[in-house]
Amino acid sequence: xxxxKRYFRSPAAVIGLILLLxxxxxxxxxxxxxxxxxxxxxxxxLVWPFSNPRFLLGTxxxxxxxxxxxxxxxxxxxxxxxxxxxxxxxIGILVGAFAGYYGxxxxxxxxxxxxxxxxxxxxxxxxxxxxxxxxxxxTVTIAVGVVSWPAPARLTRAEFLxxxxxxxxxxxxxxxxxxxxxxxxxxxxxxxxxxxxxxSVVMAVAILLESALAFLRLSDPNVASWxxxxxxxxxxxxxxxxxxxxxxxxxxVTVLAVSLVGQGLNDALNPxxxxx
Amino acid sequence: xxxxxxxxxxxxxxxxxxxxxxxxxxxLLQLAPGDTVDAxxxxxxxxDAATAEALRKFYGLDLSVPAQLGNYLWHLVRLDLxxxxxxxxxxxxxxxxxxxPTILLMTAxxxxxxxxxxxxxxxxxxxxxxxxxxxxxxxxxxFYATPSFWFGLMAIVVFSVYLQWLPPxxxxxxxxxxxxxxxxxxxxxxxxxxxxxxxxxFLAIYLRIMRASxxxxxxxxxxxxxxxxGLDETHVITRxxxxxxxxxxxxxxxxQAGTMLGGSVVVESVFxxxxxGRLAYESVVQRDLNTxxxxxxxxxxxxxxxxxxxxxxxxxxxxxxxAEG
Numbered sequence: 001x002x003x004x005k006r007y008f009r010s011p012a013a014v015i016g017l018i019l020l021l022x023x024x025x026x027x028x029x030x031x032x033x034x035x036x037x038x039x040x041x042x043x044x045x046l047v048w049p050f051s052n053p054r055f056l057l058g059t060x061x062x063x064x065x066x067x068x069x070x071x072x073x074x075x076x077x078x079x080x081x082x083x084x085x086x087x088x089x090x091i092g093i094l095v096g097a098f099a100g101y102y103g104x105x106x107x108x109x110x111x112x113x114x115x116x117x118x119x120x121x122x123x124x125x126x127x128x129x130x131x132x133x134x135x136x137x138x139t140v141t142i143a144v145g146v147v148s149w150p151a152p153a154r155l156t157r158a159e160f161l162x163x164x165x166x167x168x169x170x171x172x173x174x175x176x177x178x179x180x181x182x183x184x185x186x187x188x189x190x191x192x193x194x195x196x197x198x199x200s201v202v203m204a205v206a207i208l209l210e211s212a213l214a215f216l217r218l219s220d221p222n223v224a225s226w227x228x229x230x231x232x233x234x235x236x237x238x239x240x241x242x243x244x245x246x247x248x249x250x251x252x253v254t255v256l257a258v259s260l261v262g263q264g265l266n267d268a269l270n271p272x273x274x275x276x
Numbered sequence: 277x278x279x280x281x282x283x284x285x286x287x288x289x290x291x292x293x294x295x296x297x298x299x300x301x302x303x304l305l306q307l308a309p310g311d312t313v314d315a316x317x318x319x320x321x322x323x324d325a326a327t328a329e330a331l332r333k334f335y336g337l338d339l340s341v342p343a344q345l346g347n348y349l350w351h352l353v354r355l356d357l358x359x360x361x362x363x364x365x366x367x368x369x370x371x372x373x374x375x376x377p378t379i380l381l382m383t384a385x386x387x388x389x390x391x392x393x394x395x396x397x398x399x400x401x402x403x404x405x406x407x408x409x410x411x412x413x414x415x416x417x418x419f420y421a422t423p424s425f426w427f428g429l430m431a432i433v434v435f436s437v438y439l440q441w442l443p444p445x446x447x448x449x450x451x452x453x454x455x456x457x458x459x460x461x462x463x464x465x466x467x468x469x470x471x472x473x474x475x476x477x478f479l480a481i482y483l484r485i486m487r488a489s490x491x492x493x494x495x496x497x498x499x500x501x502x503x504x505x506g507l508d509e510t511h512v513i514t515r516x517x518x519x520x521x522x523x524x525x526x527x528x529x530x531x532q533a534g535t536m537l538g539g540s541v542v543v544e545s546v547f548x549x550x551x552x553g554r555l556a557y558e559s560v561v562q563r564d565l566n567t568x569x570x571x572x573x574x575x576x577x578x579x580x581x582x583x584x585x586x587x588x589x590x591x592x593x594x595x596x597x598x599a600e601g
Binding site for chain 2: 012118120122123125126128129130131132133134204212215216218227233237241245247248251252253255260
C-alpha cells in the first residue's frame, strides 16, 4: 500500500483524519453520552460554558444543553453531508459518463443542462427547492445533493473522454460487450479515483450549504443541527455570544477535517495519476 | 474586434441556457404549495372563494401551465417580470431597488479577495515550504472551512459590540441624513464587515490557486531566460511571471460568480443589508414566488455578464486567445 504510506507521511492529512475520526466518534457516542432528547429542556437558560459541571458547554436561550446539541449535530452534519454527497456524485457520474461516452447530441444536451445548473447560483436554487418542497431533513438533504452535482459531472465526463478510445475499451467493444457493460464495468472503475477524491470537496460544501440554510431557519427545525443553534444564538449575540460561537467551531473543524482528508488522498494518489 | 466577436458568441450561446433555467424553475415553482393569490389573500386577511377566483383570472393564473409559461416568457422579452403582490410593485422595480447594495458588496468582496489572494499567493510561492508559505497555506485552509455567516456574527461581536468600531448592520445610517462624501464614507463603513465576511472564503481559494499557478509559471523556460539576461527578481515577477500566473485567477472569477451571489444571500441576512440576496430570502419566507422567479432570472443574468467581462479580460491578458479564435 504505497498510497497509504504516502498518506500518513503528510502531517496535515493525519491531523485531518484524526479530526474526522473525532467528529465521527462524537456522532456515534451522542446517544450513549446524552440519552435524553437534545432538544428537550435541560436547565436554566443561558448558563455560561464551564460554569456548571452539568452543562459543560452551557445552555442556549431556551435552556437546552449545548454540548448535547453539538454531539447530535455531528450526526446531522455527517448524515446530510454524506448522503447529499452520494446523491451529487451519483447524478454526476451518470450524467458525466453518458455525456463523455456517447458524445454528439447526448453530450450537447447533457452539458447544456449542466451549464444551466452552473449558471444559477447554487444557493439560490437551494432556496427555490426549499420553497417548493419544504424543509424536512429528507428534502433538505436531497436538495443539497441536487444542487451539487455539476462539478463531479464535468470531472467524470473529462475522464470518460480521455478513456473511451483506449485499447481496453476497444477490445471490450470487439468482444461484443454492451455499452452499459463497457461504461459501468470497464471505464468507470478507471475514471473513479479522481471523482472519489473530489467527493471530499462536495461534502465540505454540502455541510456548509446545509448549515447556512439552517442558520436562515430554512432547514429542518426539529433536529439538533449546528446551523440551527447558530441561528438561535443570534438573538442573544450581544452578550451570550458563546451560543453561536461553539457550533460554528464544530462546523469549522468538520469542514477542515473533510478537506484535509480529501487533500491528503489527492496527494497520496497523485503520483500514480501523473504516471498514467 | 476579434475579442469582442469571440466573447459575443459565448454570450449568444448562453441565451438558451438562460431560457432553460427560466423554464425549469418556472415549472418547479408550479409544484409549490400556494400561489400569488393565496399569498395576497393572506395579506388581505382572508377573503371568499369568488374573490380568489376573480384575482386568479386577473393574474392569468386560471390558464393552463404552458399558457402561463408562454405568457411569462412573452412578458419577459419586454423586460416585464410580473407583479409582486407582497411589495405591491412590479417585480422589476423591487429587484432594481435591491440591486445596488449587492453589486457593491460583490465588487468590494471580489476586489478584496482577488488583491489579497494575489499578494499572499505570491508571498507563499516565493517562500515555498518555508514558514511564510506554511502559515499562509494553513490560514487559507482555515478560512476555506469557516462558515461565512458564523464569521460575520463573530466579527459583529468583536468589532461592533466590544470595540464599537464599525456598525453591526444596515446599508447606511438612517438616523441622520447625509450627503456627498459623508454618505459615501458612511456606506463604506457599513460595508467593511460584510465585505470581509463574503470575501474570506474566496480569499482562501484565490491564494491557493495563485500559489499553485505561480509555482508552475516560475519553472517555465522564459522565466529562466529572463533571469539569465540579468533582470532583477522583482522585475521578473511583476513583468513576466505575474501576467501569466493571473490567467487561472481570472478564470476563477467567472466560475465563482454564482457562488459569490449565493454567498451574499447569507451575508446580507447576517448584516441586514437591503440587497438582492436578502430579497431572495424574504421572498422564500413570504412565498412571493413571482419575485423569486425574477431573482432567479436576474442572478443568472448577472453570472452571464460577469463571464462576458471575464472573457474580454482573458483575451486582453493573453493575446494568444484572441488570435486563435
